[in-house]
Amino acid sequence: MTLDVPCLTTPDALERAAADLVMEIASEAVRVRGVCRLALAGGSTPRGLYERLAESPYRERLPWSALDVFWSDERAVGPSQRDSNYRMAFDALLSKVPLPPERVHRMRGEAANLGEAAGSYDAEIRAAFPDATGTPRFDLLLLGIGADGHTASLFPGTPALAENSALVVANPVPRLATTRLTMTLPLINAARTVLVLAAGADKADAVRSILQPHEGAALAPAALVHPHHGRMVWLLDTAAAGLLAQVTP
Numbered sequence: 001m002t003l004d005v006p007c008l009t010t011p012d013a014l015e016r017a018a019a020d021l022v023m024e025i026a027s028e029a030v031r032v033r034g035v036c037r038l039a040l041a042g043g044s045t046p047r048g049l050y051e052r053l054a055e056s057p058y059r060e061r062l063p064w065s066a067l068d069v070f071w072s073d074e075r076a077v078g079p080s081q082r083d084s085n086y087r088m089a090f091d092a093l094l095s096k097v098p099l100p101p102e103r104v105h106r107m108r109g110e111a112a113n114l115g116e117a118a119g120s121y122d123a124e125i126r127a128a129f130p131d132a133t134g135t136p137r138f139d140l141l142l143l144g145i146g147a148d149g150h151t152a153s154l155f156p157g158t159p160a161l162a163e164n165s166a167l168v169v170a171n172p173v174p175r176l177a178t179t180r181l182t183m184t185l186p187l188i189n190a191a192r193t194v195l196v197l198a199a200g201a202d203k204a205d206a207v208r209s210i211l212q213p214h215e216g217a218a219l220a221p222a223a224l225v226h227p228h229h230g231r232m233v234w235l236l237d238t239a240a241a242g243l244l245a246q247v248t249p
């Protein structure tokens with residue numbers, strides 16, 4: 001794994017750098033493999049990136065007709081609910097670009113049986129990689145991090161962290177009194193590129209604990225993300241990078 005940690009001055013610079021990276025990776029994936037498989041992150045941080053991708057020049061230049069869009073996690077809610085990761089991406093991006101509906105792979109957070117929904121999504125991912133010999137390799141997998149070091153819906157102390165074969169699981173999160181659908185570490189770590197976006201001072205402690213862990217400190221879930229044969233890029237604004245040693249904007 002190669003690790004890049006650019007530190008950017010402002011959230012706007014972070015969004016622009018992220019949009020350029022999405023553009024670069026999507027264009028290369030389509031050139032080489034004829035398709036780009038992209039997994040979107042949830043939460044609020046990526047909203048600005050998604051809005052930028054819906055604007056010029058990205059809107060005109062991204063290969064929408066060869067882009068398969070997935071989600072790295074979803075809350076136990078329906079697509080029209082305010083805290084749906086799908087809805088955030090739909091409002092910010094998908095409703096504004098010519099992405100064929102069949103290329104939008106939504107996690108069914110509204111399912112009565114989230115275990116079955118996870119199994120179906122696992123199968124949907126595998127079907128999107130007909131040539132895969134092992135774990136499917138997303139061309140680009142976007143992640144955020146929480147102040148507690150979680151990523152996707154891999155929260156500290158939750159069973160999904162120990163999953164070593166399924167691509168997607170329904171993960172009980174007692175701290176939130178809910179169950180969420182999430183991609184697992186085997187799938188995340190198979191990606192060709194993982195891009196982590198973190199902005200704001202409230203992420204600085206988690207960023208340091210992940211990128212510059214203290215000796216003997218408990219590993220945050222996001223610290224378990226190491227693409228085995230891929231590239232990991234952290235895009236941080238100066239606030240989120242505020243506690244890192246030797247990082248210059």
Ligand code: 6PG
Nearest residue numbers: 042043044045144145146151152
């Ligand atoms: C989610 C995300 C989650 C998110 C972090 C950061 O469903 O909430 O997948 O992992 O990326 O919690 O969230 P913010 O971007 O809102 O700070």
